[in-house]
Amino acid sequence: MEQKKTVLVLFGGVSSEHEISRISAASVLKQMNREKYTILKAGITKTGKWMLTESAPEAIEDGTWESDPANRPLLLSLNAENPGFYAGDEGRQEHHGVDVVFPVLHGRNGEDGTVQGMLQMAGIPYVGSDTAGSAACMDKAMTKALVSQAEAADQAKCCIIHRIGVDPEEAAEGADAFFEGRYPLFVKPARAGSSVGITKVKERGALGQAIRTAFAQDSKILVEEAIAGRELEVAVLGNEDPVVSGVGEIFTAGEFYDYEAKYDDIGSRTSVKPDLPEETELQIRETALRIYRTMECRGLARVDFFLTEGGRIVFNEINTMPGFTKISMYPALWEASGIGYPALIDELIRLAEERETQ
């Protein structure tokens, strides 16, 4: 039998999606094959403290892991000749070799290239896209520019506003002129996630406040035309030669797919077998692959689209570390395409190591 690999699952993080990361990581931990892997668990608190923990997935999910007395402070070893971590109190740290890190981190300081760069320097293979790919996908303005330049997909018209030296009311005036008074619009932070800081704006009077709300999350924001249509998502898996799942659909209970609809509202549901013309499904899958390649993703990504009544396919966004909760679309799409959750994790770990040796 092959030797067991040591995989460190990283969760939490200094991010508006800290809680979602914990739920995703708990799912991953429950599904990982313990015969194949020695699993290490490391949490990052909201204030940025790293700890090696032996807490159960349930305690990771509900946040009580943080007060586990067995937790030990964790330090990344910047010795690429002996990749791993040190855990323990000062002066009494022990080295833990690690084969692969699975950063189950969403949003800022986790999905945006920061952790990826750190692991790269430490010589530790990790699941998912590298620093540049992660950073470009995290930033909706950067994604739009790259996708547009490559003519990889149709996108909603948008304008980008930087906070520095800009008065929100003046910005609202400018955006209103840019869209020639047409509403609804969506205002969103460039680098957030889980719909945090996003507002659907139906009239001019609400635009200033929406811009302020987005600026509270990020110094760069997007004002975008609203696309009326269905919300479809596809899962991509692989390095240079990726494969793409079938198309899934989100049915939103609320006005749009906001934070509550995503995680709290039982009215929202998803389907991995939506009713779609074959040709449309094919086009969406091809477009997703084109975007994945354009953005130089590795390992995995979920690519999200709108489909209008008239059949227009509009790319919305790409996530390099999509949700991994038990109701999340990414694992569900692979399940429907014949790759079960534990096999999916195996493949992600294999892809992480494959990339490292290239």
Ligand SMILES: Nc1ncnc2c1ncn2[C@@H]1O[C@H](COP(=O)(O)OP(=O)(O)O)[C@@H](O)[C@H]1O
């Ligand atoms: N241009 C748009 N037209 C219509 N709905 C949108 C638009 N932009 C965002 N939304 C709605 O807001 C949700 C969250 O926006 P999204 O860009 O996916 O950000 P996040 O990274 O937070 O998921 C989408 O799932 C969709 O319901």
Ligand SMILES: [Mg+2]
């Ligand atoms: Mg989204």
